[in-house]
Amino acid sequence: MEDANLCNESLFERFYRAHVKALRNFLLYKFGNTEQAEDCTQEAFIKLWQNCGQVTPEKAKSFLYTVANNLNLNQIAHQKVVLTYAQKANVSSATSESPHYIMEEEEFKTRLLSAIENLNETQRVAFLMHRIDGKKYHEIAEELNISVKAVEKRIHLALEELRKKFSNFR
């Protein structure tokens, strides 16, 4: 059963396609820099390939995230706006929303984005893994190698921070 590991090129490609997007996103949330996120993604997969004989397919994902979690960068330019909002397919009818309302919402969205980028790294990463990649808490826990409770706490703290920026209680 020799080729049942990722040293087989086509198996490796299949694994790559299944996980590269989520891994790149994860590194993007962590570093806030697209170039660095890609470089580190490449490095993580190369490391996996170099160890393909020692890592079983079941453990490969965990290996990948462990490598990614441990990549430390000298903090180079943390880009500002890395995230964007998807364009809404249904353009709201003009009657229900006044230009004033639309402008207010746009301002809210901008401030929200800025607030997210200012979250501390652990909160930001967990929060975005949930919001953008749609990962469940137990999945996030696995990938970050922490407990589900710890994930919930980070999400909770992130929400608290964001709430503070917009709270009606000043």
Place this chain on the structure above:
Amino acid sequence: MKEEEKYQWAAWLDDQVSDAELEQLRQDPDYAVMEKIKSYTAALRTPEFEEDALLLRIQNQQRQSGKVRRLFVKQTLQWAALLLVFLGLGLGYMMTRTEHEMTGSGERITFQLPDASEVQLHAGSELAYKSWNWDSNRLVSLDGEAYFKVAKGKRFDVKTAQGTVSVLGTQFNVKVRGNRLEVTCFEGKVQVATPSEKIILTPGKTLAYDQQKRLFFHTTNALQPAWIAKELAFEKEKPQDVLAELERHFDLTIKAEAFPKNELFTGKLPGDNSEAALQLLAHSYHFKVVKINDRTYSLDATP
């Protein structure tokens, strides 16, 4: 009384709250804000990236290191091949040397030795012999019980842990279990050699040793061993050994902790009916048979 922190908003974000909990959260003055945060963040996207280009760069790395890898593989394979050849030679040599025949519990096999001598091997037994140069050197090692029909020829020896049986064209049965050796001659002449003595058996004679001390030596009317005809015969056997024989012959597990250890058993039990055999044996010692499942029985004392 906060034992475990329940992160309500985290649960709410993941749609894991009950209706009651949701109602409670709605009362929060910032609920509208939280709702907006929830729906807008769900619409966030990361910038696109070139998946294929990245894969290509990774594969180029693979190709580079691949060359080095393949060189080593070739060398290793060559060494492995050489090793295999040596192993093969050695193995082949060894294999032409010793043959083995084995039976598990509940089994019985019949086979021929190189000179057409016939052997029937009873359950839980093992026999080995060297086929090379057989005619000049007819020697088998036996652990268990076998009935031999030896073709005429030079000496034929059956070596056991308890003694060696030598014959000249005969039919005889050898049973060696634990410290007990039992030999019966049915045709021709058989010599049984133990460290203390050498005895020759003529047809009808049966001889037994326990721990190399003579147990009995007398005549039987049987023309072949009882087990060949599906009967299990015992003479002055320890009850534990009788149970072990039944376990082996029928492939059963018999639990009998309280079973007597010293009252020797002499008698015949049916070899084709396990329940009848157990009943008969248990009855002799005032025990009863309890069936646990198809392969397991228990012998319990009757009050």
